[in-house]
Amino acid sequence: MSANQNIGLLTNRSKVVSVKKMTFMERIYFPAIIKGFGITFSHLFKKKVTIQYPEVKRPIAEIYRGKHVLKRDDEGRERCTACGLCALACPAEAITMVAAERKPDEMHLYREEKYASVYEINNLRCIFCGLCEEACPKEAIFLTNTIVPSNYERSDFIYGKDVLVEPVDHRVDVSKRQTPEVLNFKKDKNQSHNI
Amino acid sequence: MPQYTQVAPPEGYSAPGFFATTLDQVVGLARKNSIWPLPFATSCCGIEFMATMGANYDLGRFGSERLSFSPRQADLLMVMGTIAKKMGPILHQIYEQMAEPRWVIAVGACASSGGIFDTYSVLQGIDKVVPVDVYVPGCPPRPEQIIDGFMKIQELVGNEPLRRRYSPEYRSLLEKYGIK
Amino acid sequence: MSDTIQNMQIIPLEYYIFFCSALFAIGVVGVLVKRNALVIFMSIELMLNSANLLLAAFSAYRNDPAGQIFVFFIMVVAAAEVAIGLALLVMIYRSTHTIDINVLNKLKW
Amino acid sequence: MMFSKYLFFILSFIAIYAALKVLISKSPMHSVLYLTLAFFAIAGHYILLNAQFLAVVHIIVYAGAIMVLFIYTVMLLNLNIQGEFPKTKLVNIASIIAGGLLMLTLIAVFKSYDMEVLTNPNYNQIGLVKTLGKVLFKDYFLPFELSSVLFLAAMVGAVMLGKKDIY
């Protein structure tokens, strides 16, 4: 104890901030109370900030990490090559996939020789940290700024490829999530990645 | 002022000066607009729940700003955050203390399934202890998602027949969780 | 209202006497029978009240306000007594953890 | 009209029933509440006697203050656990007989007195505030002031007694 007692001030930057002595006006309650009344009353006529959620939606940042999407390339082939990096990077172990060899007649479906025949994300486990997106070397998985709806059963949250893969005719725009360099790079059609 | 949908009157027989509907629907309508939640907030999701109660999202619009911390008075148990194995029995007890009809909503990954905490000390989803009606994903979920889950509950509440709580199916469901 | 007053005369004073005596007797029995100091206190209150009522009745029948004034004084005494008595009771309870008067006979010596 | 007579009997019945219940009840809380009920019945009697002021004051003082104090004590000491302390049957019977005898004696004493003198047919409004106030502050001024001193003393005493000295 002895060492602590004379500790004094450690720096010269400190400032005592709490004033505990009350002035007479503070002692008689009313000035502060009336001030408080004024503040709350002024809010009575203020514009309400409430967003009526289901009807009005608050703008969500474009890079918000919400529901996942499995991208297709320009020709509509699935980009995922089932390398498993996303599953490995997932701290929640929410991603499950089964890799399969592409058959010759599936050239138009899958981009690479390997593809994920099963790709499931357990959205109840998922913590939407975005590490899978970061880990993906094939520009295949992205998070979007749509929210995952709630549901009644646990099994409803295991999103398979039917939900995750973007529809061919309804492409999900993820360009806002990508760096300008990547977008610039994607214009270069000489690269094998971009064909 | 943005347009918002109001609750439609219950379907029923209506004529001038005369309006008939089944009791179930009226009670369901009343119940769903007066859900008093019991916020069982343990961690991060609890903060997002505060945001939901706050001015920007205002759960009070649904008639739910009266939080009842006493389980007797609550209609909806909102479990938000990690439930450790040490907490499990307490959650179970709270559920037992609630008066019928009661609903449970598991908010967030931890409450729903354990989330990233797949560890020896964390309960892998509160549905191991109490029956859950609606799960809300996210870690933590956005207030929008919580409201979304809340509206799912409202849907459930509105359509629930009065008899359900006395039905043998419901009893057996409770028995599965060891509730008398 | 005034007709009620007239009708009141139907009740003879004896009725009040019987009634008050009964109440008083119940109070006395309570003091004798009970061992819970709190209930004994209440019985005393009951006795005081029966006296009060009788005083009020006499005053009304004799048309003399003094009786009712006495009731006020009795109330004052009763209130004071209760205040002190309950404080004592709480004290006793604190030190002995009981309000059973039979346990409290330590005071004898 | 027999109306007030019935009222008298009903009130008397309630009062005596409640008073008996005070003794019979096991839990002190019930005793207190029954006593409160008895006091309400007595207040009814006061109104019957046209002593409205007295009735209201009775309710304020007894029901509003004294009985609340009792309940407060019961709650404070959490007495319900203690329940009843049994006494021997003999003592009980003896006390009841004693009480009954006392009642009989009282009635007998009053009976011997000639009641007719007391019954004054010219009934007027002595129970009103004005009459009482005048009497209280003219004839009984000194006792009134003294009683306030008594009250003060009681208050101080109660506070002194109730003071905790744990710390």
Added chain:
Amino acid sequence: MDGNYIIYKFVLASVILLISLVVAMYATLLERKIAGFFQDRLGPNRAGIYGIFQPLADGLKLFFKEEFMPGSADKFLYILGPSLTMMIALLTSAVIPWGDSLIFNGVEYSLQVADINVGVLYVFAILSIGVYGIMIGGWASNNKYALIGAVRAASQMISYELAMSMAIIAIVMMSGTLSLSEIVNQQHGFNWNIWYQPLGFVLFIVCAFAECNRAPFDLPECETELIGGYHTEYSSMKLGFYLFAEYINMFISSAMIATLYFGGYNFPFMDDLGLSHNALTIIGFFVFFLKISFFGFVFMWVRWTLPRFRYDQLMRLGWKNLLPLALVNVIITGFFIMLKHHS
């Protein structure tokens, strides 16, 4: 006592009861709406336009909720508690003069259910027994939080009753009567008691807050400390009674404030309008309700602005500040009355 008289009183009593109930019901909605507006949010708006069916929904829900009885509770008292609270809350409305009299066919119908000559004392009597419901309920629940809530309620209400009665005594001294209707009639026009008793008014309103268990004196049920205080163990309609009684109390307290200090149904320049007695009565009735609504709003305003007291501070305020002030107020009033008599 003719039949007409009884019917009229009965109808009046029922109407006033009904009004009290409806007002209290909508006070709950208003409270939530106003709380919302104070806090930059909207408050309930899903149940009907602006949420007008919210109280109905709450009521119906509570009604159909499971009746719950704690295993170790005292059954009878457990039920008695909320019922008593509700009943006592409604009792006061009988003596409040809701308006002047209406004259039909030469018969005068007063808008006061019972003009008791000790009206003010009657209000006190009711107030003083108002604590029973809470105490009984809190005690019967056999829950520590409920018990603490009940103990707090009891001591708080008893303490503030004193200062409150002292504040009213000043009014009674001024007006020389205990009858509420006479007190109101003496404040004809703009001759309101508030001009003579500003201190008394402040004392009274503070005590009224305490008596209603409203913030900043909501210690018996404060949510963050005692969860629900005395009603922690209550569910369904019994809880509804408790919550409802609070709003009825608020309504009645506002009415008492308006009656005692703000001239009840009197309003300025009422004699200059040249209206008939009946018209004045009806306008007065609405004016009275306007005043009540204002004070109801003040009740809510305070609740959503101020932090609450601590138990011992509340006691200190009641006994050490308000009571002496009330005594001073009585003495000053007496002094002025004496001056007036001598001059």
Added chain:
Amino acid sequence: MDNNSMIDSLRGKYTTELFSIDESSDILTITVNKSCIKELVRWLKDEIGFGFLTDLCGIHIPGQTLELGVVYHLHNLPENKRIRIKTFTTKDNPKMSSITEIFSSANWMERETFDFYGIKFVGHPNLIRILNVEYLDYFPMRKEYPLEDATRSDKDDRFFGR
């Protein structure tokens, strides 16, 4: 007091108990025999001015003879110096003297260490599990125990080589 004089005075006071002094790490780190830990901490606090127990935690290093260790971080606030003290004990009879008398803050930290590693702090007023359930029959932070909950039902282990 700089590191060198600190080391000198340490060497002067403790000869046999002091196992090693490591200056290469971010903080001056000393490893001592567990027998002197309480005395050392008291000395550091009272004489040298390390009046603040920043942290106390356990560590399990399998393969050593003394497997279980406790790491103390002390802070000399006026001089703004930190020191790390390590001490080790065997796994079979993990006992350590408690420093709760010196630092009240050590109370829960020692309980936590006990909870995680099973190190018994002799002289601790209330050495029971703090974070885990009381009926847990092992010390979960020891390396040999698994992390995962066996009851998890929604996991497919095929892809997680953990």
Added chain:
Amino acid sequence: MEQHFEREHILVQPEDKNQHFSTLNLGPTHPATHGIFQNVLKMNGETIIDAEQTIGYIHRAFEKIAERRPFYQITTLTDRLNYCSSPINNIGWHLTVEKLLGIKTSKRIDYMRIIVMELARITDHLICNSVIGVDSGALTGFIYLFQEREKVYEIYEEICGARLTTNLGRIGGFERDFTPNVIRKIKDFIDNLHKTLHEFENLLMRNRIFMDRTINVGGISADRALNYGFTGPNLRAAGVDYDVRVMNPYSSYNDFDFTIPIGTNGDTYDRFCVRQEELWQSIKLVKNALDNLPEGNFHEDVPEFYLPPKEEVYSKMEALIWHFKIVMGEVDVPVGEVYHAVEGGNGELGFYLVSDGGRTPFRLHFRRPGFIYYQAYPEMIRGSVLSDAILTMSSMNVIAGELDA
């Protein structure tokens, strides 16, 4: 488990055995405990004689998980430590790893980190102080302040895409750069926060009801506070101006001048005022950092730990290999041990990291300030009443995630 030690209760036995006390169970789901912990109060009437705490109700085994996860995945854990100010934990962890790896970050990264951390401190203190208001019965101030918190959430959302558990830091910098939108939003927020803060202060700070409630409530002396390992606002309220940002400056905090607010006797009002003043200081810090934000890259050039840019991964083999190596955690980490502390929302948030060169930390211990100082709670509330206990609890700002880890 062998039980050869007596279980002794910390509860002080009353001197007089006849004294009769009741117990009150505060928690685990009491509204005032916010997070989850249990206090069994031993009461005499409303006066608290003693308290026994039980914690661990949301124990999630952070330290055990950390031993099984590669370095970059631990960010998700740290976010959930003190979730009211998760970026501080996040960046604190990265600073620790950088210390171990010997990475020196540029001024821009430092300043960006300061901005993010001070915003986090603002959110943390906003919630703590407004919750003191709620627990003392003034809900309205809470809702006003929460609107400001929402604005910080919006900023985080723009920075990284999440509101609360941000996961924004990376070893060597940030995941993304600040967009102009972010800078604008931060400016907006900082310029407008003072209005709401003033409003809130007017509602409570000099209101006698609130002052009476908080002054001399739950006080602790500087000496005892140090002995109990207090840090952060709670220690400063007791009058010791210990602040990691000043004593052991990290992330270029020494470039900025700010005062350390201190209190006098460590009571609830002191804690409230200290936090309130720290809000003002944080506003100043963010403003300064934003004004002086240098140009440059948002992450350091650490190819072994920072993922290579995506366009290179898509096109170059070498980058792809590094990408795989980093994600799979097969990069060699130096053997060693470091302790690094940052000034978290509640005080010194320390990370003690022992590395054996593997892909995961060998041992990672979090010095959670809340865990350490919460044990002083019984001593602080002894002799006060229930209401005081609740205000003391909320003013200590014990966050369950941090408490139980």
